[in-house]
Amino acid sequence: MRIKCRSISRGTAEGEVLLTHDPISFLGNVDPNTGTIVETEHELYGQCIKDRVLVFPHGKGSTVGSYVLYQLIKNDVAPAAMINTESEPIVAVGAIISGIPLVDKMEKDPFDILKNGDHVKVDGSTGCVETDN
Numbered sequence: 001m002r003i004k005c006r007s008i009s010r011g012t013a014e015g016e017v018l019l020t021h022d023p024i025s026f027l028g029n030v031d032p033n034t035g036t037i038v039e040t041e042h043e044l045y046g047q048c049i050k051d052r053v054l055v056f057p058h059g060k061g062s063t064v065g066s067y068v069l070y071q072l073i074k075n076d077v078a079p080a081a082m083i084n085t086e087s088e089p090i091v092a093v094g095a096i097i098s099g100i101p102l103v104d105k106m107e108k109d110p111f112d113i114l115k116n117g118d119h120v121k122v123d124g125s126t127g128c129v130e131t132d133n
């Protein structure tokens with residue numbers, strides 16, 4: 001299935017979905033050295049976002065979160081791509097400066113059609129998500 005969406009950060013990547021209904025504050029929720037979610041109250045607590053297609057509603061928290069995304073890339077523990085319900089500037093800027101493909105506003109609700117472990121391809125250049133479903 002091929003689903004249209006809005007392009008936020010260019011590039012193409014694929015991987016397994018890691019999905020959360022919780023917004024993410026990259027400063028504070030994520031360890032920049034390991035890519036592990038360290039916020040105990042977060043739905044993904046203890047999980048590693050490295051090489052995953054990270055699906056979450058939007059970012060939150062400090063603007064320093066953009067730089068944390070850049071740290072994740074430099075430390076080789078970044079998500080392969082990201083899908084938001086609706087991106088905000090912190091995650092958008094972080095994805096763009098880090099070269100992580102990012103899309104939002106999928107024509108189908110990602111929380112209805114994606115689940116953890118699904119293999120998806122994200123094209124942040126043309127604005128589409130391809131699933132095996």
Ligand SMILES: C/C(=C\C(=O)O)CCOP(=O)(O)O
Nearest residue numbers: 027061062063064065067090
């Ligand atoms: C750049 C900032 C702090 C620092 O250098 O550590 C300010 C960030 O402000 P937020 O209100 O957290 O976005």
